[in-house]
Amino acid sequence: MSVAAGQTRDLEKFNKYLENCFREDPAPCRCACPFKLDVSAFLGKIRRGNFNSAFREYRNAVVFPDIVSRICPAPCADACVRKSGDGAVNLAEIERACIRFSSDRKPIRYNMPPKNGRVAVIGGGLSGLTCALKTASRNYRVTLYESRENVGGSLRGKIPDDVCTGEIDAAFNAVRLEFCLGKRIDEIDLKALEADAVYVATGEGGADFGLSKGLNRDSLSTEYPGVFLGGGLAGSSGVYAIEHGARASHSIEKYLQTGATDGIPDTFAVWPVNADYYRPLRPAPYVGCETREDCVQEAERCLGCECTECTDVCPMLQEAKRSPKRVAIDVTATLNKVEQQTRRVATRLMNACNQCGLCRESCPNNVRIGECLLEGRRDLFLDGGMPPAFHDFYLRDMEFALSRAAALLIRPGDPAEDFTLDKDDAPTRGACRRLFFPGCQLGASSPDYVIRSYEFLLREDSSTGLLLTCCGVPSEWAGIEELRDGILCGIRKTWVSMGRPVMIFACMTCMRIFTDYLPEIDAVSLYERIDAAETAENRTPDKSPNAGTVCVYDPCSARTNIDVRPAVRRLLERRGFQIEELRLHGEKASCCGVGGHIYPSNPDLFKRIVFERINETDNPYVAYCSNCRDAFSMNGKECSHILDEVFSVHDGHRTAPVLSQRSQNRRILKSELIKMFGYSGSNTQEERAIAFNTEIPAELYAKMERALISENDVKETISWCENNNTKLLDSETGRFIAHRQIGIITYWVIYTPIQKNDDRTTGAMFRLVNIYSHRLQIQEEV
Numbered sequence: 001m002s003v004a005a006g007q008t009r010d011l012e013k014f015n016k017y018l019e020n021c022f023r024e025d026p027a028p029c030r031c032a033c034p035f036k037l038d039v040s041a042f043l044g045k046i047r048r049g050n051f052n053s054a055f056r057e058y059r060n061a062v063v064f065p066d067i068v069s070r071i072c073p074a075p076c077a078d079a080c081v082r083k084s085g086d087g088a089v090n091l092a093e094i095e096r097a098c099i100r101f102s103s104d105r106k107p108i109r110y111n112m113p114p115k116n117g118r119v120a121v122i123g124g125g126l127s128g129l130t131c132a133l134k135t136a137s138r139n140y141r142v143t144l145y146e147s148r149e150n151v152g153g154s155l156r157g158k159i160p161d162d163v164c165t166g167e168i169d170a171a172f173n174a175v176r177l178e179f180c181l182g183k184r185i186d187e188i189d190l191k192a193l194e195a196d197a198v199y200v201a202t203g204e205g206g207a208d209f210g211l212s213k214g215l216n217r218d219s220l221s222t223e224y225p226g227v228f229l230g231g232g233l234a235g236s237s238g239v240y241a242i243e244h245g246a247r248a249s250h251s252i253e254k255y256l257q258t259g260a261t262d263g264i265p266d267t268f269a270v271w272p273v274n275a276d277y278y279r280p281l282r283p284a285p286y287v288g289c290e291t292r293e294d295c296v297q298e299a300e301r302c303l304g305c306e307c308t309e310c311t312d313v314c315p316m317l318q319e320a321k322r323s324p325k326r327v328a329i330d331v332t333a334t335l336n337k338v339e340q341q342t343r344r345v346a347t348r349l350m351n352a353c354n355q356c357g358l359c360r361e362s363c364p365n366n367v368r369i370g371e372c373l374l375e376g377r378r379d380l381f382l383d384g385g386m387p388p389a390f391h392d393f394y395l396r397d398m399e400f401a402l403s404r405a406a407a408l409l410i411r412p413g414d415p416a417e418d419f420t421l422d423k424d425d426a427p428t429r430g431a432c433r434r435l436f437f438p439g440c441q442l443g444a445s446s447p448d449y450v451i452r453s454y455e456f457l458l459r460e461d462s463s464t465g466l467l468l469t470c471c472g473v474p475s476e477w478a479g480i481e482e483l484r485d486g487i488l489c490g491i492r493k494t495w496v497s498m499g500r501p502v503m504i505f506a507c508m509t510c511m512r513i514f515t516d517y518l519p520e521i522d523a524v525s526l527y528e529r530i531d532a533a534e535t536a537e538n539r540t541p542d543k544s545p546n547a548g549t550v551c552v553y554d555p556c557s558a559r560t561n562i563d564v565r566p567a568v569r570r571l572l573e574r575r576g577f578q579i580e581e582l583r584l585h586g587e588k589a590s591c592c593g594v595g596g597h598i599y600p601s602n603p604d605l606f607k608r609i610v611f612e613r614i615n616e617t618d619n620p621y622v623a624y625c626s627n628c629r630d631a632f633s634m635n636g637k638e639c640s641h642i643l644d645e646v647f648s649v650h651d652g653h654r655t656a657p658v659l660s661q662r663s664q665n666r667r668i669l670k671s672e673l674i675k676m677f678g679y680s681g682s683n684t685q686e687e688r689a690i691a692f693n694t695e696i697p698a699e700l701y702a703k704m705e706r707a708l709i710s711e712n713d714v715k716e717t718i719s720w721c722e723n724n725n726t727k728l729l730d731s732e733t734g735r736f737i738a739h740r741q742i743g744i745i746t747y748w749v750i751y752t753p754i755q756k757n758d759d760r761t762t763g764a765m766f767r768l769v770n771i772y773s774h775r776l777q778i779q780e781e782v
Helices: 011-015 028-032 039-047 051-062 065-071 075-079 091-101 126-137 161-172 187-192 239-258 292-300 309-313 315-320 324-335 358-362 369-382 392-402 440-445 447-460 473-477 481-497 508-517 526-537 564-574 603-614 626-634 642-647 659-677 698-706 711-724
Strands: 118-122 141-146 178-181 197-200 227-229 408-410 434-437 464-468 502-505 523-525 549-553 621-623 639-641 692-695 728-730 735-742 745-753 764-774
Touching: 011 324, 011 369, 028 039, 028 075, 039 051, 039 091, 039 292, 051 065, 051 091, 065 091, 065 161, 065 239, 075 091, 091 292, 118 126, 126 141, 126 161, 126 197, 126 239, 197 239, 227 239, 309 315, 309 358, 315 603, 324 369, 358 369, 369 473, 392 440, 392 473, 392 659, 408 659, 434 447, 440 447, 440 626, 440 659, 447 464, 447 526, 447 642, 447 659, 464 659, 473 481, 473 508, 481 508, 502 508, 502 526, 508 523, 523 526, 526 564, 549 564, 564 642, 603 626, 621 626, 621 642, 626 639, 639 642, 659 711, 692 711, 698 764, 711 735, 711 745, 711 764
Parallel strands: 118 141, 118 197, 141 178, 197 227, 434 464, 434 502, 502 523, 549 621, 621 639, 692 764
Antiparallel strands: 408 464, 728 735, 735 745, 745 764
16 A cells, blocks of 8 residues: 555654754854854764865855954853863853964855845945844845945944954955945935835934835845845844844845745744753863864863754664664655655564664653654554565564463363353353463473473462563564564463463563553563562572673663662572673663564664673673573673573573474473473374475574574475475486465475484484575466
8 A cells, every 4th residue: 555545654653752852942142142053064064074075054144253252142052061060161262262273264266146135235334234144145236335435334342443353344245236325325315226126224322214114034024125224224133133133134125026024934933942052961061272272172072952862872763873763754754655756765673673662761751763764664554565574584483482382271279271262151261360471481491391380380279371472563563563463462361261360570561561462461570479489488699600791682672670670689689699780781672683573574673782881891691581681692792581590490501492492492481391291182293294304504594594494394385395296306316396386485405315323213314405584476376
């Protein structure tokens, strides 16, 4: 679906998540500046030592840089966020130093065609000069009338004549206009002037020709069309008179082009100062601007007043180089794609967010970028624009966790049974006080994690059930709300049938999903229960053989769980560990990279996140999220799970299971639990066993992991082609080529048979030579 199909997405829908972002609001100093000088850009050039470029930035804004640098009262200093701390950035000194250290101050000459329209400027003070210069630079015919024999007005005598004359002469050498000096204009002359527009700037106490009464103080227009008035006559002097002249030049040009006298709003808009910029700062004392180096150092005291709190902690935003408000614009443009005219510019961006919430936690105004992007995923899915490959692997993995091959329900006192979402359970059948929900990834990492945890919970309270399935978060991250809600509805139905027990979670992501979407369920973490039991027994466990200095890696999903984080740390401290906190921990915990399932949409970003996390310190990590532990372990970081230390399951050097092992671990877990508690279902497995073995070289296993291809995908492809005789033979190499579409992915496997050396090996054996996959469909098979 696209815009052409009739459904549009309003920008406001996504802006609601970001409406409090002030990143692009002008800095307080710029709001206070009459010229709206882009101070950040100006000082940025100073910091780089580019004084010539900084001078041009300054001149373009203030018109007469040498004059302004001497007479400006520096309202920016009063607005500077450093003023109440170690003193405002001395912008006035920097401006004067910029003029002193710049080597190219020649005015720029613009080769523009002449424009229709004659402009008369009455008054040669700062305001009149500015209007005349600006209007003439746009190639209008301009005549300036001044009653004295020289220009400069009240400025004369306030600064050295050579500075005043030199600045004005240099500026007007670059434009063409006519000066009529010693010419006083009276009311009769004003009406007789051969001009299409007039600017009256005779200075404070000068002749206003009866125009002041009807003055529009925004556009500076008067009741007479084409006649404008400003400067001292309107109560503005010094730099404010210069600003009036520049503003009048824009109003005059609009009048000459359109006949409108309402001016250009951007030139007279008052920018309110955003108080959010004022926050505690690190001291950076003023050092002066005597030398170029001093000037650069003083410019470095400027904070730029651009809030980057979210970007500073988010690799995705750093890579995207987008402000939060730009994110909303791009998401809206992506969802409002016009066929054959626009493209989806933010599809990868929406699917590259870990959904960790750190941007929101770091933002002083609670801006919710992750929620904006998740909303975009949902709309993208509904529009049919979500690339299936971005989430296909994880949705199939979720489907397996929900299937009879892995899902299981244990009611206290009853044999284990298959768990299905559509089971029509009778109310309060097999009621229990507590229900353990380990999640689907804990057992995939190690079946012993689940078994040992459940044994502990049963020792505490024999009326503890177990529900082994998936919480549905892959569908949440894929933007498929209906699927997520269906899974949670099925789980809730079982929870109700078991007497609405307290649910105990080992996975913090599962716990967050339930807290968000099933708030009626009383939820507690496994680690709080273990900590509470040890505290109640006043028991000090044996010192762990792995005891030493470690860093606890808080999962991002535990960010708002204020009870589980200290519980995990107490469990470690009782076992002899010393804890050094990571830079980002607790409420500021950062994602390990797995969250949001970003790998298919941006594998390089995923790798960057993982390696940034594991390289922060040489200390071993202890995690209480199995995905964090396995992601770090797979990339060479010594990392144990808290359950390794509590129940002595594994050590921190255990290699993370590959994809196929994760599926097999789930099967093993269900099988072991059935052995322990019996089984009320049939022994018929939902998936037919494939009766052959495969030999896969290590380098191909690594390739399969990168491509999210499991050994099951390989076996199913070979099995299909062997059983249906659809394999191809490469006569030159003697290798077989098999292909099979599973879901949206077509797999191609190149393999050779292996001759069995003894009778102990059952079934056929094949050696994998290569494998690859794509989303193309074989036409004759569609």
